[in-house]
Amino acid sequence: MIAELNDLQLKHLQEKAVEMREHIIEMLLEAKSGHSAGPLGMADIFTAFYFHILNHDPRNPDWDDRDRLVLSNGHICPVQYAALAMSGYFPIEELKTLRKINSRLQGHPHRGTLPGIETTSGPLGEGLSQAIGMALALKLDNKVAHVYCLGSDGELQEGNPWEAAMFAGKNRLSNLTLVIDRNNIQIDGFTEDVMPIEPLKDKFAAFNWHVLEIDGHNMQMLVDAVNEAKAIHQQPTVIIAHTIPGKGVDFMENKFEWHGMPPDKDQAKKALDELRTLQGKIENESQ
Amino acid sequence: MLNPNLKLNDKMFDQDANKKATRDGFGEGLVELGNSNPNVVVLTADLSDSTRTDKFAKAHPERFFEVGVAEQNMAAIAAGLAEAGKIAFISSYATFSPGKNWETIRTTAVYNRANVKIAGHHSGVMTGPDGATHQATEDIAITRCWPDIQIYVPCDSVEGKKATLASANIPTAVYLRFTRDKSAVMTTEETSFEVGKIQDFWISDNPQVTIFATGYLLYQALLAAKQLEEEGIQTIVANVSTIKPLDGEGILRLTDKTRAVITVEDHQIMGGLGGAIAEFLAKNQPLPMEFIGLQDTFAQSGTPDELLAKYKMDAPAIKEAVKKVIGRKT
Numbered sequence: 115m116i117a118e119l120n121d122l123q124l125k126h127l128q129e130k131a132v133e134m135r136e137h138i139i140e141m142l143l144e145a146k147s148g149h150s151a152g153p154l155g156m157a158d159i160f161t162a163f164y165f166h167i168l169n170h171d172p173r174n175p176d177w178d179d180r181d182r183l184v185l186s187n188g189h190i191c192p193v194q195y196a197a198l199a200m201s202g203y204f205p206i207e208e209l210k211t212l213r214k215i216n217s218r219l220q221g222h223p224h225r226g227t228l229p230g231i232e233t234t235s236g237p238l239g240e241g242l243s244q245a246i247g248m249a250l251a252l253k254l255d256n257k258v259a260h261v262y263c264l265g266s267d268g269e270l271q272e273g274n275p276w277e278a279a280m281f282a283g284k285n286r287l288s289n290l291t292l293v294i295d296r297n298n299i300q301i302d303g304f305t306e307d308v309m310p311i312e313p314l315k316d317k318f319a320a321f322n323w324h325v326l327e328i329d330g331h332n333m334q335m336l337v338d339a340v341n342e343a344k345a346i347h348q349q350p351t352v353i354i355a356h357t358i359p360g361k362g363v364d365f366m367e368n369k370f371e372w373h374g375m376p377p378d379k380d381q382a383k384k385a386l387d388e389l390r391t392l393q394g395k396i397e398n399e400s401q
Numbered sequence: 402m403l404n405p406n407l408k409l410n411d412k413m414f415d416q417d418a419n420k421k422a423t424r425d426g427f428g429e430g431l432v433e434l435g436n437s438n439p440n441v442v443v444l445t446a447d448l449s450d451s452t453r454t455d456k457f458a459k460a461h462p463e464r465f466f467e468v469g470v471a472e473q474n475m476a477a478i479a480a481g482l483a484e485a486g487k488i489a490f491i492s493s494y495a496t497f498s499p500g501k502n503w504e505t506i507r508t509t510a511v512y513n514r515a516n517v518k519i520a521g522h523h524s525g526v527m528t529g530p531d532g533a534t535h536q537a538t539e540d541i542a543i544t545r546c547w548p549d550i551q552i553y554v555p556c557d558s559v560e561g562k563k564a565t566l567a568s569a570n571i572p573t574a575v576y577l578r579f580t581r582d583k584s585a586v587m588t589t590e591e592t593s594f595e596v597g598k599i600q601d602f603w604i605s606d607n608p609q610v611t612i613f614a615t616g617y618l619l620y621q622a623l624l625a626a627k628q629l630e631e632e633g634i635q636t637i638v639a640n641v642s643t644i645k646p647l648d649g650e651g652i653l654r655l656t657d658k659t660r661a662v663i664t665v666e667d668h669q670i671m672g673g674l675g676g677a678i679a680e681f682l683a684k685n686q687p688l689p690m691e692f693i694g695l696q697d698t699f700a701q702s703g704t705p706d707e708l709l710a711k712y713k714m715d716a717p718a719i720k721e722a723v724k725k726v727i728g729r730k731t
Contacts, residue, residue, distance in 0.1 A: 178486075225484070225513045233484055234513045237504055240477045244509055247481020247489070250466065254442075255486070274505070277474035 116167050116337050125396060127333055131161040132393040135362045137196040137209055139385045142376035145213040151359035151372040153193035155297045159355060162333040164197040167340055172202040175229040179259050182248050184232050186241020186265035188222040195219050203230040239272030241265055242292060246282050249290040260344060263292045268300030270311045282350040283322030290350045291343040297359040299370035318352045330355030362389055404604050408591035420583040423617060424522055426561025427579050428453025434569050435461040442482055443490045444468055446475045452492035452522045472502040480509035483516040488569055495521025495537030499544055510574045511547045518568045520577045525667030526700040526708040527580045533699040542672025544576045545645055552644040554578040556619040557586045560642055563594040582705050584617035597643045599651035605635035610723050611656045614665035615641045615674045622665045625719035636723060647677050653686060661726045662690045665719060670694040689729035691722040
């Protein structure tokens with residue numbers, strides 16, 4: 115059972131999330147390539163996982179009993195890199211090496227290169243199957259650790275996630291939870307224009323999943339949903355998290371053009387100003 | 402003559418010689434691994450009987466996973482199991498795995514350095530009447546170009562079992578290639594098997610050509626060597642059961658005297674054994690070569706014998722190639 119968030123904890127996590135967004139903008143500016151919208155949109159969820167939900171130990175990343183967080187849509191890795199660095203898996207300064215030669219922060223995450231990365235990802239639709247494999251192995255070993263797969267809405271246009279959904283539903287993998295970043299955008303436009311994936315709830319329910327929907331920027335809702343997922347013993351759970359791509363940076367929000375683009379210098383300055391103002395606002399409110 | 406040091410099956414040329422499919426060795430190896438190692442798990446995509454994983458499924462049902470007709474899912478689930486400490490074997494026809502799920506294996510097993518063993522069955526035209534859709538003839542080419550993979554192609558069922566057992570000792574991905582029909586049993590339990598070592602099964606006093614063969618067609622090469630010897634042409638026939646890592650030292654040693662090479666495989670002539678040896682020799686010791694294999698074409702339905710004759714991959718074709726390459730020697 116994950117503890118409920120009190121007001122102070124919530125404020126603390128919200129500040130962390132803003133800090134994470136600042137790191138994301140700074141990393142992308144430095145890298146001069148990479149994805150902006152997805153990482154910013156998922157910063158609240160990553161904050162809640164790495165600083166409240168996950169049972170993990172940054173000093174012992176290969177600990178057998180750790181919860182697993184599998185990132186399926188690897189292109190949003192700047193948010194995971196920021197979360198890992200802020201948790202203490204590696205030095206914060208290393209974030210600036212994103213996508214550069216001889217860096218451990220590859221353009222898409224590579225298992226074994228960077229501590230805390232559970233699996234290589236980038237090619238879409240492969241994370242859920244790997245999370246299933248981990249969930250099966252943990253069950254075989256009688257471990258209570260939980261496997262969380264974080265994936266995107268666009269990647270559900272692949273076939274593999276549905277093969278995986280079928281398998282997890284049939285095998286009642288209750289130690290597995292999928293969180294879908296339902297931000298409605300993909301490279302070529304809005305998901306429902308490019309290739310509709312709705313009705314998403316009905317689809318997962320038909321595959322024998324327990325389905326929950328949350329506001330992906332409400333950390334308490336995520337905590338509640340994870341607790342419900344862990345309490346369900348006969349089904350895997352999918353949490354459809356409605357997020358705003360580019361969240362926190364006004365000119366990026368809800369614009370699919372920002373899916374695969376980094377900010378330039380001026381844009382980064384504008385974004386950081388905005389985030390710092392937001393940070394100040396949260397701090398003031400908490401005083 | 403057959404190399405006496407290798408303790409080969411000296412009855413292999415008899416009319417009633419023992420025959421068994423290489424895939425049977427895989428099935429037996431899996432059961433043995435399952436008994437000795439609790440971390441071994443096996444997955445199949447609706448082909449447990451054909452790929453001989455059914456015996457493991459019976460012996461260790463809790464460690465056997467049926468994924469249905471979903472090869473990408475099978476590969477990535479196996480990677481997840483491996484990432485959590487298991488040794489995961491996946492099994493299907495090679496056209497589907499590593500064919501259909503090639504990128505999934507590349508990313509989640511090979512690049513991930515996950516402990517996944519890919520067993521590709523129904524390789525080669527030997528698959529027969531099912532036709533070209535089910536005859537995997539490009540699988541070595543598409544796996545050999547991956548860094549960090551090992552590739553074993555056992556020549557018979559005995560070696561099939563040894564290769565399966567050996568693959569579990571490698572902490573990263575291994576591709577194992579198997580065939581459907583019964584084929585000659587050339588080795589015995591006593592024959593040594595070592596990953597990455599080419600073995601000279603047929604030796605001669607004054608060999609003129611070295612024949613490198615992989616898989617069950619090694620038998621056709623041995624038959625050719627035997628008949629050629631009766632015609633006064635001496636050869637070396639070597640078993641290349643590990644395509645990657647390739648035994649360069651062994652290649653140089655076995656071509657030192659002959660200075661002419663034939664490669665024999667039930668696979669397209671591009672990218673497979675022939676390609677691997679040609680790449681090596683081009684860099685180290687260029688020699689005239691002839692390639693026995695599928696000559697840049699899809700095959701068709703038929704019996705294995707009919708297909709080997711039609712596509713010139715049997716003993717008569719090998720003999721012809723030997724004579725041709727001797728004519729090219731300078």
